[in-house]
Amino acid sequence: MYTIPFLDIPPLQGAHGVVRLPGSKSISNRVLLLAALCQGATTEVCDVLASDDTDAMLGALQMLGCRIEREGSVLRITGLQPDAMPAQASLHLGNAGTAMRPLTAALALLLGDGQVYELTGVARMQERPIGDLVEALRQLGCEIEYLRNEGFPPLRLRAADPARRAGHTRLAIRGDVSSQFLTAMLMALPLLAAERAYTIEVEGELISKPYIAITLELLARFGVQVDNEQWQRFTIPAGSAYRSPGQIHVEADASSASYFLALGGIASDAGQGHSITIEGVGADSIQGDIRFAQAAAQMGVQIESGPNWLRVQRGRWPLQAIELDCNHIPDAAMTLAVMALYAEGTTRLTNIGSWRVKETDRIDAMAAECAKLGARVESGPDWIAITPPAAGVNAGEGAGRGGWRAASIATYDDHRMAMCFSLAAFNPAGLPVRIEDPRCVGKTFPDYFETLFGVVQALPGQVPVICIDGPSASGKGSLAAAVAAQLGYAVLDSGALYRIAGYAACARGIPLHADHAPELAQVVQEMDVAFVGETILLGGEDISLKIRSDTGSRNASLISAIPAVRDALLQFQRDRARLPGLVADGRDMGTVVFPQAPLKVFLTASAEKRAERRYKQLISQGLSANMTTLREELHARDLRDSTRAVAPLQPAVDALSLDNSDIGIEAAARQVLSWWEERRPFSESSRP
Ligand SMILES: Nc1ncnc2c1ncn2[C@@H]1O[C@H](COP(=O)(O)OP(=O)(O)O)[C@@H](O)[C@H]1O
Numbered sequence: 001m002y003t004i005p006f007l008d009i010p011p012l013q014g015a016h017g018v019v020r021l022p023g024s025k026s027i028s029n030r031v032l033l034l035a036a037l038c039q040g041a042t043t044e045v046c047d048v049l050a051s052d053d054t055d056a057m058l059g060a061l062q063m064l065g066c067r068i069e070r071e072g073s074v075l076r077i078t079g080l081q082p083d084a085m086p087a088q089a090s091l092h093l094g095n096a097g098t099a100m101r102p103l104t105a106a107l108a109l110l111l112g113d114g115q116v117y118e119l120t121g122v123a124r125m126q127e128r129p130i131g132d133l134v135e136a137l138r139q140l141g142c143e144i145e146y147l148r149n150e151g152f153p154p155l156r157l158r159a160a161d162p163a164r165r166a167g168h169t170r171l172a173i174r175g176d177v178s179s180q181f182l183t184a185m186l187m188a189l190p191l192l193a194a195e196r197a198y199t200i201e202v203e204g205e206l207i208s209k210p211y212i213a214i215t216l217e218l219l220a221r222f223g224v225q226v227d228n229e230q231w232q233r234f235t236i237p238a239g240s241a242y243r244s245p246g247q248i249h250v251e252a253d254a255s256s257a258s259y260f261l262a263l264g265g266i267a268s269d270a271g272q273g274h275s276i277t278i279e280g281v282g283a284d285s286i287q288g289d290i291r292f293a294q295a296a297a298q299m300g301v302q303i304e305s306g307p308n309w310l311r312v313q314r315g316r317w318p319l320q321a322i323e324l325d326c327n328h329i330p331d332a333a334m335t336l337a338v339m340a341l342y343a344e345g346t347t348r349l350t351n352i353g354s355w356r357v358k359e360t361d362r363i364d365a366m367a368a369e370c371a372k373l374g375a376r377v378e379s380g381p382d383w384i385a386i387t388p389p390a391a392g393v394n395a396g397e398g399a400g401r402g403g404w405r406a407a408s409i410a411t412y413d414d415h416r417m418a419m420c421f422s423l424a425a426f427n428p429a430g431l432p433v434r435i436e437d438p439r440c441v442g443k444t445f446p447d448y449f450e451t452l453f454g455v456v457q458a459l460p461g462q463v464p465v466i467c468i469d470g471p472s473a474s475g476k477g478s479l480a481a482a483v484a485a486q487l488g489y490a491v492l493d494s495g496a497l498y499r500i501a502g503y504a505a506c507a508r509g510i511p512l513h514a515d516h517a518p519e520l521a522q523v524v525q526e527m528d529v530a531f532v533g534e535t536i537l538l539g540g541e542d543i544s545l546k547i548r549s550d551t552g553s554r555n556a557s558l559i560s561a562i563p564a565v566r567d568a569l570l571q572f573q574r575d576r577a578r579l580p581g582l583v584a585d586g587r588d589m590g591t592v593v594f595p596q597a598p599l600k601v602f603l604t605a606s607a608e609k610r611a612e613r614r615y616k617q618l619i620s621q622g623l624s625a626n627m628t629t630l631r632e633e634l635h636a637r638d639l640r641d642s643t644r645a646v647a648p649l650q651p652a653v654d655a656l657s658l659d660n661s662d663i664g665i666e667a668a669a670r671q672v673l674s675w676w677e678e679r680r681p682f683s684e685s686s687r688p
């Protein structure tokens, strides 16, 4: 997961490969609660989603006394025993609607005398309505107080008054704000239905029926058969009780699949034999969002499917604009809005009023961010219409007047905003896209960007590379790591490669001399190197520290002067340029390996400072060091590195110099990041 302030996605071109998606959030949180409501029984839940929202549910269940054991991808959950639940509890449910609503209902019915529970969440959760659910529960005699604003969490629950509850077996609930209210009641009422039936009347048109279908399907798997009369009246028969299915499998998230269905339709060129295969969810899914596939197909995407897989390719191109009532796919419909950026004509999505009460007001958010990209957007209380930017780059100010603009996309703490807008990186203008606060995908798909980068290709030469070259111990490695951490980029420590090469050659007894160039190049080609975090393995042997010794440094400097060795390492280094970007440090990153890099830094520090730093570094690593020999060695190495015939240490003509003798690593990183920012197109162009 990228836990950085923003993630820049370079312009992308193609997509091909296989993705396995994480478990469905809707199924995971329902199953976790249902398993917890099977008193005393143990349920094995396989492939449950690991995310912020499921963590919120699991944390709450654990606090209530539920036993939860994890073994690989299986969670073993032993149901709550009401008499063993704590007298008081305060549950923080983040921004997880799928935890807040059903837990409110189930706990309101479960609480016994003297028990008092408080349920709260993040600020946005405190703006998400829950009044209709509370009203429904109050019809059953439940005691629920609003602790801040009427109609919104946080809530305080106390035991229901049995006298007031008696005789109430019918209740009404609104169905037109959030289907989660009905889901919550459907999951809670079986706790009361041992002796009498309960009936729920839905007031108003029921939105998001597919989510209710998931609820009913899962209730059936846990032994409760609900009678569904036309989606308007639901009866939980007398004698209902939860029974653990023993084991249950969570299918992959169909809403998450929408991004990859769109991706294939936008970027997997069938002519080149490219496709995106999605594993873990398929045609027989119980999730309503699987019907996103039909909407995508309507826009021209080619989709094949089987029981547990989907395969997708680009069909019609550009995509076809559509007009669609999206009530059946409220979450996945956001992906259609971004696909609309690649369609011919205006796409109009209607009946999406529920977008306004989700993680953010998604209609406003979607409108604002599509406009930043240059699209023309209109919207109303429950609809949005998007006309894509013209194909070129927008030179002027203002949205909707011309071509594409490089935008910094605000994500409003909404995972779906972040995932949707990653697809804007395929814009025909070849502009990068900045996704602010990419960590928000943790709500349902923590590794979304990693999964995306695993199957997409950047435009040739468009993976950003920042080069940091300079003399020994000037701080290149530290600076590269600090800059890369801020941007979510990988690091190439090219010096380590020469150190490893020197070590490998010595281990084979080959003199580090130009006379042995062919054998040395051969050794380099055969090196079996693995980088595991900070650890470097050569043929399985941990050589991380050994190559940092004085001898390791000298050997690296000697072998690196041999052209055949440098040639042998060239492609390997270039191949490290991977999405979303790379920071490369060494001697010739800017001059030889990545001559086209958009930012090259030549890092220096005084000889005295460098010797001191290296001395301290070696001592702290437990290696021996002597200041006098270190100074001499550094001097000799600088001389050798900068006077050798091939790829000598020297600044690239377009490199920026940074002397960090008197500034720390953080200040140096700030300087490099500010140079980098100057080279990014977002600051001028993303003003709406
Ligand atoms: N700006 C700085 N100020 C103080 N110490 C630094 C600075 N930059 C790096 N160092 C320290 O100097 C040592 C050498 O830095 P390193 O990044 O390994 O240099 P290089 O990769 O250029 O050989 C490390 O112990 C590091 O913590």
Ligand SMILES: Nc1ccn([C@@H]2O[C@H](COP(=O)(O)OP(=O)(O)O)[C@@H](O)[C@H]2O)c(=O)n1
Residues within 6 Å of the ligand: 471, 472, 473, 474, 476, 494, 495, 496, 498, 499, 553, 556, 557, 558, 560, 561, 585, 586, 587, 588, 589, 637, 641
């Ligand atoms: N791109 C590079 C990186 C390192 N090298 C060589 O490899 C040696 C060790 O590199 P390093 O970056 O680990 O050295 P330090 O700066 O850490 O002392 C250098 O002295 C160079 O001779 C190179 O020739 N080209």
